[in-house]
Amino acid sequence: MNRFVILALFVSCKAEPVVEPPSKAKIPYTTERPGGMQDDPVLRPRDVTGRSVKTPRVRAVHSTVGDPREGTTGWLVANDPWLAYARGRELFLREFSVRDGTYGEAGKLDGKTLDDGSTKIMSRDHANSCAMCHNVPWRDGGAGATIQKNAGSGRNTPHVFGAGLMEMIGWQSRLRLLEIADTNRDGWIATDESKGVRAILKEGGSDLDVGIFGDPCGCGRPHLNGILYVWYVDAKGERIPWAKSLKDDGVAGYNFEMQVFGHGQRDRFSHGGITATLRAFSAQAYDIHSGLTACDPTMNEEPNKDGLGRVSLCGAPQFFTGTTRDRGQRRDAAGRSLDDPDRDGVIEEITEGDLDLIELYQLNHPKPAEKLSPGRALFDKIGCARCHVPDWTLDAMRDDADYTKRRAGDRRMFDLDITFVDGQPRGRIVKVKKGAAVAAKGLYSDFLHHDLGEAFHETQFDGTKVTRFRTAPLWGVGSTAPFGHDGASLDLDDVIRRHGGESTDETKRYLALSDADRASLIDFLRGLVLYSTEMIPCDVNGDDTIDEHFVVDGVDTGRERFNPEWLFRVPGRIEGWMRNAKGERIFSQALVNVRESYGIDLEWLKDRDRDGWPDRQQP
16 A cells, blocks of 8 residues: 555544544534633534634535435535525635645645646645635635745635625626537537637626637637637547547537636646636645545536536536546445545535535625725726726526527526614625526626736746736725735835726826826725625525614524524524633623534434445445
8 A cells, every 4th residue: 555545544544533422422512613611501512703614524425405314415506595504614624634635746836837837826725714815804705814836926825705696797798608619509610610609798878898719810719818718629529538629639618617716827838827726726725725626526527528517506517628637436335436536535625516515605695795986986987997898787587599698697596685873784684586587796807817017917827927807896806905907006106007008098088087086986986895794794584674682593693694504494592691711791692502503413414433425425
């Protein structure tokens, strides 16, 4: 056996001693923050702030909606959706350990290859939690650190507020472009099909120029904006994995996805962002940043060999670009993958079910808020809205014989409507009607890649230069300093002044404003804010008021706020007022019914031997 595998197995056993199941010995469930106050009463986590991850690590089991197996992801979505959301959030916040499979190839260079064909974009395995970078505000998918990636200048961590809306916009925009280019409706664009036709997206009163379909100059590549990731297909529309050009043998045309996430980076075709879907974004981040390799048939299987994977539990079509390293080629009697591509002795570190839950969390993550400001008119006046397109619209669900006109509508389960009272945010939970049309207001991006001049150009580790980056969505910008893809601007005025290249005229108009008008414009941008979703006062029960004494399961929880635990099938019940170890009177948010509310004993979540796998999935 490989000596590293032996070492990993030894560390795993050392870190987690064998214990008897609860039927024979009373053993407290552990988390990365078990609690305090002497961890009594009756063997439960007792973090009095109520904000720690409350469940032990147990891999989620994938299923479809309607599956009768209690605790599988399809069952949770159908029967306890808020618990599914909360467990997805836990996967975003959880501090994974070596026992879970973190740091399997720490320090190894990995990720996409830069233009020299050999240099990798970054080093592996430097974070054990998504929240280590996405942490402003804390416990939400916020913005955060500038990390070393692609170049020594760094890449700034974006937030994931409103990420579900962005994913849905990307899929709909792809279909709108195919409606223009795929004239025979066979699902892909032939070499001479729509050749020379401009790819124009009409959105928010703007005509967004995405480039030109086909290859009018004969270079072998479609002249499309870098936000579109292109792959090449044969005469049956099947993807040719090795093809790099329309001129390669067997190539009859191409297909594409719209990679709305990431700042934008070149790949072997000199285009592309990071991903088009939340699921792929999560799987790749777990692998590269934490060394947690995912095994996901949803993305790995390509039923028609056309570049499209399967549709996820949350309803999002996937692409081959999200394929995970763990392909599940070897499996044990319980169906668990034995591939272990990072060779650390821990199998299937992130499951298909885990990705179901973290995708659900990000799909429903509330969007940022906007404080009304007179500076918005100046933003439009000087032309910033030309690229930072304010509003987008998702069409309502529609089934049509023409695939380019089919729509899924809004796939979320809720939204937070944010208003401001005396400058402070107040929330209201709005139940989303599945398939409805929705206005994604205040997004402020066209998602396209632009050249903003020398001040934004990036020299990569291999010496090549990247000159075009995606238009950053401005929602939340008032809470996310530093600014720019590289985090090099410490204030908003500086990042605006850096704009050159395609935005030179807008920058000149900004500089020509009076001091008062520039201050007003900056004030508008500062009003595009993030917020702590679970701490803002929020109307949870839909009575149009925010109670000062919100009662859940017979206990006064204080001011009404957005807390998914109040909405579980078995609502969380807190301790309330108590005395701490020093005799001081404090208000404890610790749940006294974690086991029941979080479904720890559900048949397909129960893990009595604490090995991180449901008991029902043992070989």
